[in-house]
Amino acid sequence: MFLTIGSGAGGTGDAILRAMFEARKRVFVDLLGWDVPVLADRYEIDQFDDPHATYLVLSDAAGNHLGSARLLETTRPHILDTLFPELCEGAIPRSAAIREITRFCLDPRQNARQRRRTRDTLVHALAAHALETGLTGYTGVAETGWLQQILAFGWDCEPLGLPHRSGQTMLGALSIAVTPDTPALLRRAGIVPDAVLSAADARHAA
């Protein structure tokens, strides 16, 4: 698997990010039926996909999208403070050392086992990214089923407020602490990453 860490400044100009926006449309619009904007019938892109967003994208050797997540700065408008402030009971965590994880996306063209491997690798990539860039943790808004899986990754999670009903589902907000212990906590919970190369190496090799 190859990891690309991209910035929103590239938009759909970069093939890896373009593949991610397409995959996001397949997952969040086609599969999950979210009411979010779609560009040119192909790309799921919203107001938070701006130059301040950071993307972690896993691809195969041919550049096909396997999984991705979007990180938003919590010192700028993000999902929790803009769309779901009611999910946070105290002050919304805002810090240069905290990012919000959004659009965690596993490509549906993979089978169950492949998706799980991609998921595990992406979770480790998020922890590694935090440690490498000096982040202390993440926040995130999740539907309760997904929230149960986030807890099961074994990392250190705190609820930010009580869950709220939203249509047929229930949403909750979490903060996730990332420390040097986090990769070991993930492994202890059975979350084991695939070997990851940076996408730049892949292009070089090609």
Place this chain on the structure above:
Amino acid sequence: MINLAAAKEFLDLVRHATTNHELYEALAIVCAAMGFDYFALTHHVDFTARGTDAVRLHNYPPNWVAWFDENGLGVTDPVHRASQITSAGFLWDRVPGMIKLTTADRDVLERARGEGIGDGFTVPAHIPGEASGSCSFAVAPSSQVCDDHLPIAQLVGAFAFEAARRINQIRLVEADSPTLTERQRDCVLWMARGKSDWEMAQILGLSPETCTQHLNTARERFDVAKRPQLAVRALFDGHISFADVFGR
């Protein structure tokens, strides 16, 4: 209404439990504080049939549990079945709108009331590759569930189930599951989708005999005699998913 700050103490009791006994005690305290009489944190498996790494912690009346197990309800209990189709917590009075109830199901619900269990709230827990489970809170037939407490019950249920997984080191079934080659898995998937060996051979570009052989080998690896069992095991162990089978 309990807010998160007030509930934090309860939540911490549940999250920081290090043994099943501590988790039981924590659930008992939190359950009572939320105005419930009963709690049940359980995997949805048949506890009489399974030599078991599955978890079940509860304070239900012994008569009810004995009858529940005698009838193998771990898997077929209507509340457990309803819990399979949602990820958000639900009140038991919503179950008839969620799944089609049989006469036997109505008997189960009636019997529960007779044994002292009235209304309840169930928080489903679905972890891919593991047996599904849930954490339920219930009141005696003479009492009412307090709606204000449902959000905190949802959160406690989620964290309690995770604590139970951690304490009991519940792991991916896949670790003990036989491996399938990509081709064998493809054949199992197309079989689960209802294709004949001839049809899957056309789709996969193999001979029908090869497909039959792949499926026979897969059955041997899972040690099952029949193909429906193979499909169910492959689904349960996460080699294929419901989304794969239904193409969603």
